[in-house]
Amino acid sequence: MTTQSPPIHPRDSFISLTTTPDLELPGEFTDNSYKDDAYTRWVMFDAYDFQMGSTPATARLILNNLTDGYYYTLRSCWSSMLSEPSNVVDSLSVSFRCAAVRSA
Secondary structure, eight states: OOOOOOOOEEEEEEEEEEEEOOEEEOOSSGGGOEEEOOEEEEEEEEEEEEEETTEEEEEEEEEESTTOOOOEEEEOSSOEEEOOOOEEEEEEEEOOOOOOOOOO
């Protein structure tokens, strides 16, 4: 007797590509001027629905900054905040159904 694995159904999937052009902020004095090179940021997201026995479940996976490139989330003459490095976020959600309780 052979058993089959339950089907896995793609729910959502996308790849995000963000391109930012060169930025130059001239200041009043040469000490305040700021220049940043262009960069491209890649993010990938996938979600799948499947069954764990008779229980519905969803698995999600997010890959941030795939190229591990350096870019700045805050860019100004006064301060710059460096981007987060490459990272992976995964989650699994399960939907439980409770049976109704009848009173006597």
